[in-house]
Amino acid sequence: MNIRTLDDLLAEEVTGRRVLVRADLNVPLDTQTGQITDDGRIRAVLPTLGALVQAGAKVVVCSHLGRPKGSPDPAFSLRPVAGRLGELLGAPVHFAEDTVGDSARSTVAGLADGQVALLENLRFNPGETSKDEAQRGAFADQLAALADAYVDDAFGAVHRRHASVYDVPARLPHVAGRLVLREVEVLGTLTGEPDRPYVVVLGGSKVSDKLAVIEALLPKVDRLLVGGGMCFTFLKAQGHEVGSSLLEEEMVETCRSLLERAGGKIMLPVDVVAADAFAPDAPHDTVRADGIPSKRVGLDIGPETVAGFAAALRGARTIFWNGPMGVFEMAAFAHGTRGVAEAIANADAFTVVGGGDSAAAVRALGLDEQAFSHISTGGGASLEYLEGKTLPGIAALEN
Ligand code: 3PG
Ligand code: MG
Secondary structure (H helix, E strand, O other): OOOOEHHHHHHOOOOOOEEEEEEOOOOOEOOOOOOEOOOHHHHHOHHHHHHHHHOOOEEEEEOOOOOOOOOOOHHHOOHHHHHHHHHHHOOOEEEOOOOOOHHHHHHHHOOOOOOEEEOOOHHHOHHHHOOOHHHHHHHHHHHHOOOOEEEEEOHHHOOOOOHHHHHHHHOOOEEEOHHHHHHHHHHHHHHOOOOOOEEEEEOOOOHHHHHHHHHHHOOOOOEEEEOOOOHHHHHHHOOOOEOOOOOOHHHHHHHHHHHHHHOOOEEOOOEEEEEOOOOOOOOEEEEEOOOEOOOOEEEEEOHHHHHHHHHHHHOOOEEEEEOOOOOOOOHHHOHHHHHHHHHHHHOOOEEEEOOHHHHHHHHHOOOOHHHOOEEOOOOHHHHHHHHOOOOHHHHHHHO
16 A cells, blocks of 8 residues: 555654644534543544654644534534543643634644644535535635645545545645554455455444445355344345334345355344334344234344354454444343344454444443454445445545
């Protein structure tokens, strides 16, 4: 890979230079209280920020949060993130009330060497996500004007052709941060020659989101375990009734053909936890996966399935997991996700947890993060990497 790294930048003099760090600080917030419910993505960028602070750079951090529609929206302000980042860094983080306006310019101008500023949400500006090159470029010009060098450490956003990810590096000396390097190195192991057996576990709600990655992975993996909401479309493709479980009717044919081509590599649930309703306290019990009663909704994989998946994972040498096995946010339907996560953690294998939801599940269920070889900060980004797609943010660093 022809990419300059943070170490290359540090080897030049960065003391007193303004360094713009694109981070992915898109953390989940409690909708009631606005509190950060999982700060994993903030912690993941600390090595890069710490190194720049240490070297005496003026560190200007930018990120998106959620999906505001191109104008300021207090529900998506990065202000709480500035507070948490400051706690973790052990030094105050100066917060700019806008991204490229007066507040941003004066905040950056006021930074002393080794100090850190966080700009307000990139997506408060229509230019950030615009499909129009000129509009994106104009916004990228304003961002680039705030700095002398650019570090991309936003792995979770490298699959987005956005101004801060794709256009700013064309305007400034640019390098990959520590997190982006580590992520690319780990995922490169999975796309290269992984130790076998190589077992992939996929969950989450939609088959359509995972179709491309399933196509790309099938020839490479020894086993593909499917749980979560997406398993019902596969069960339907096998001719089973799935009650009122999640179903992508238009994907049934595709799933049937995948099952045919997989030659037995795809493992589906044999039992399912079915409930009367999608609710934390809904009456529920375990039913066979080949006959979910009508009007009942499958919300988790069953214990026999967990045992079968765990057996497949026990012998694996390489494991990639993306997507929860059930509605783990509700305690009654978290057993499948917990059981599979524990089996992965206990396996004598190189284990990678891919992205947003599964990474959050590991922490929400109180599992030991150290028990996994790598927990990726990018959900969509890691899947697109494994699909073999060109990631705009990585391509931009290569030029
Ligand atoms: C994510 O959470 O997947 C990343 O932060 C990217 O966010 P996006 O899907 O809104 O672009
Ligand atoms: Mg996403």
